[in-house]
Amino acid sequence: MKLKFAGCQILLAIIVMGTTHAENPSIVLKTRSFALTFQVGDDGRLYQRPIGGGDSAAKLKRDDEFYPQAGDGYVWEPALEAVHADGNTSTKLVYDSSTQTNETADLELTRIHLHDPAYPFEVVLCFRSHQAEDVIEEWTEIRHQESGGVLLKRMASTSLLLTTNVYLTHFFGDWAKEMMNPITEQITPGTKVLDSKLGVRAEQFQNPSFILSLNGKATETDGQVLAGSLAWSGSFQCAFDDNNHGIRALCGINPFDSVYKLKPDETFTTPIMIWTWSDHGLGEMSRKLHAWARDFGMRDGHKTRSVLLNNWEATGFNFDFDRIVSLFDPAKEIGTELFLLDDGWFGNQYPRVNDHAGLGDWQPNRQRFPDGLAPLAAAAVNRGLRFGIWMEPEMVNPNSELFHNHPDWVICQPKRELELQRNQLVLDLTRPAVQEFEWNTIHDILNVPGITYAKWDCNRYLTQPGSSYLAADSQSELWIEYVQALYALMDKTAKTFPDTELMLCSGGGGRADYGALKYFHEFWPSDNTDPTIRVLMQWDYSYFFPPVALASHVTHWGHRPMHFACTVAMSARFGMDLDLTKLSAQDKAVCAGAISAYKQIREVTALGDLYRLEDPHANFRGALNFVSTDRSRAVAFVFQLNDGENAPVRLQGLDATKRYTIHELNPAPGRAAMQKDGQSFTGEELMRDGILPSCSKALEATVIALDP
């Protein structure tokens, strides 16, 4: 029915809800133990059967609409908010068609096409289902052919509906405290928002990964759980909107100040949301996500890693050619395989001798390295060490030739005093000249003969988001365009240097997300390397990331016993950041023993399945074990944070019928040997009765190999 009212034509819609005809299409996405069901309603809109909601024939309510749009009847948090070219602030999406294609035997791609009947405006909901891993990657594509730009104000990557009685586990932190404070709370009516507004990184205070447990809190072995992780290295928002009938998880680019003008015929693709399902608790959830990550979420996820020695904690900015070369022989002697030269090797007019100068001037400092980096890399390679280098291509110090030549290249707000963080500014990657400069920088550094590893750092976030390159009415696009340009740069780096291993670092764990990790081999979880803290952080990161992706270096942070520090670091991607020339003979022997032990077990810790056994947040100790994929070998770790009764550690994931010989590796000096060392047991016995570890006091740790 059409009415004329105050010069407007008003279309009165009779809202038909609560019924669906059997012939309306339904679309089911299935993985091994998870299913997601969509149903087209009589009104043509797309609905989702809530996850965990038992009744698949229940009447559909408007609240159950999938990817709900603002402005046309939906009153809760929308997934999509757009302003059409004619100024209309409403969108209505109805179902068009869908396709399901098997990309491989394990992978199915589902694309659901929706459109707005009143506008040439189309949304495609995309899902890639990984059968065996119970992982679904979800994203949205938006395009139109309107007469001008459409303003996208909200464009979520996901809007999954769940039933009520859901617990949310999320991780709040800060610099040096990343991912060590898990918070589990029941979602209650209202909207719970996890977000960041940092622009060039997702994390500092909040990680874009979380866990939803249905029908009560999950344990490592029990409960229905859904892990979510947004693959985006910029400002993000995850909102859990509970309207008392159901809970909607809306995750995507943070709508804060991020209006994006989508031109006709362009496609906007949202970041990917990664969902992992398990009916058997957090442990299985992580193992599935780790399996996915090895194949799709990181580089070379099926390869072990070289033991690394970094000079940062040993020298800081204070070094030259001779000092660095003097570290190579002790590095080789102790068994490390890769040397990483950190910050401080560049800058001439403004030498990088502290963090006040030099960023942006990526020429080797002539006083420190008169012949450049190649002779240094060669000196390492000639001693049988691989050589790696630190870089921070996105940043500039005002004290640099680059800033003096191009003051307009930085992100800042006109008429505001420049706000520095760590004395530096972010280069405006939306500007093509900056893209070219950063690519040339990366290319020239990684092209130095002998360099096969690099650490890509990013030591500040955005606080004054202004671009002198983008037009006045496009300033809010900076947040999105920066990250897209960054990914283009990372992609080009990975493709041009396929054999160069890359570590992702952001003043600690600021870029611990799957958006960037797919171009990298590992990430730096935190500048805090105190092993008592790392036990907690590594536990929490392991919910989402395989330990081989977590760089873990032995340092003097916290002044903990060397044996404890080494054992904690060996349980992830092992490295050291120590002045080996200053270690006591005993500590040096402990380090050498740890490296030799790590080489024996890395096939299992890097490539095997992880079982978290005892949670260090809740106990006087933490314990975990890894099992090789053929279950012939395993490795167990125990980290004792406080004094407590020494009880057996019960292992998981072993083959119950196989026999394993247990052997403590690199035993701590002066401590009694592990009881039953060298004896063999069946997997069933080890899982039922456990192993009594040699550690029994605070700051003792042990690593036990289980071999056929």
Ligand code: DGJ
């Ligand atoms: C911050 C990193 O987290 C450190 O490991 C180190 O690389 C410094 N930056 C160097 O400036």
